[in-house]
Amino acid sequence: MSPQWLIARKEAGELLLSGRGLAWLLGASLAMSAFALLLVSSTELSLLDNAQVVYDMLGIATALAALLAMVVGIDAIGGERERNTLIPLLLTPLRRNQIITGKMASIVIAWVALFVVALPYIWSVASTGQNLGAGLLVTVVLGTPVILTFGYYGMWLGAGMAQLVSAYVVGLLTLMVAASPLLLGPALRQSVIGRIFDAINPFSAAVNAYDAVVIDSMSLLSQWPGFIAAFLWLGLTFLLARSRIRHLTV
Numbered sequence: 524m525s526p527q528w529l530i531a532r533k534e535a536g537e538l539l540l541s542g543r544g545l546a547w548l549l550g551a552s553l554a555m556s557a558f559a560l561l562l563v564s565s566t567e568l569s570l571l572d573n574a575q576v577v578y579d580m581l582g583i584a585t586a587l588a589a590l591l592a593m594v595v596g597i598d599a600i601g602g603e604r605e606r607n608t609l610i611p612l613l614l615t616p617l618r619r620n621q622i623i624t625g626k627m628a629s630i631v632i633a634w635v636a637l638f639v640v641a642l643p644y645i646w647s648v649a650s651t652g653q654n655l656g657a658g659l660l661v662t663v664v665l666g667t668p669v670i671l672t673f674g675y676y677g678m679w680l681g682a683g684m685a686q687l688v689s690a691y692v693v694g695l696l697t698l699m700v701a702a703s704p705l706l707l708g709p710a711l712r713q714s715v716i717g718r719i720f721d722a723i724n725p726f727s728a729a730v731n732a733y734d735a736v737v738i739d740s741m742s743l744l745s746q747w748p749g750f751i752a753a754f755l756w757l758g759l760t761f762l763l764a765r766s767r768i769r770h771l772t773v
Contacts, residue, residue: 555644577654584638585670589670596681597677597691600771604681627674665746666729669753672760673701676763679764679767
């Protein structure tokens with residue numbers, strides 16, 4: 524069994540089977556439940572076009588997954604330092620790239636678990652909506668690199684900041700800004716500043732694709748600019764995380 528898989532299995536086991544894992548699964552379920560009930564019980568929101576409901580549910584699932592990926596990414600290095608287990612990890616006969624790969628594999632497993640948890644809630648409010656299948660597909664294909672981007676960003680923060688709490692605060696603020704397209708109205712996003720922000724924001728690449736595929740019934744292939752932006756951010760954050768972790772000293 525490869526060293527990367529051993530790390531991934533250990534991290535995923537702690538994440539999914541421990542009390543902490545049950546807590547975040549419960550938290551994700553409660554958040555999705557609240558959002559689904561809001562859509563179902565609110566008279567105004569229930570009158571929304573069903574495609575809009577699908578878009579909203581996919582957006583909130585992606586935001587929750589990005590938050591999870593970033594927190595796990597920060598803990599992957601910063602948490603090891605806080606628990607005094609970073610030095611033993613770095614002294615193992617593993618290359619730094621193998622450590623990064625193993626840690627990221629656990630984030631992928633966590634994202635799969637959260638996606639499975641989110642499916643019943645998405646289905647409950649959007650099963651009769653148009654383009655539900657295409658929306659789920661674009662979430663997997665384009666949402667995944669965006670979520671992994673926040674995972675690598677979390678590793679970069681965790682490796683570079685001495686205080687774990689500071690890393691969490693910076694990461695949360697960054698995610699709040701990145702996920703703002705879910706809250707901003709169309710008018711603000713169509714302004715000059717809004718367009719520039721959308722162009723450089725990896726989260727916008729995902730939600731804009733959700734909008735186009737689910738609401739406007741466009742093809743997945745037509746969203747190639749979003750794919751390019753998402754994978755460029757993924758590559759950039761991977762390089763930043765790898766560089767910082769490679770330069771960690773014991």
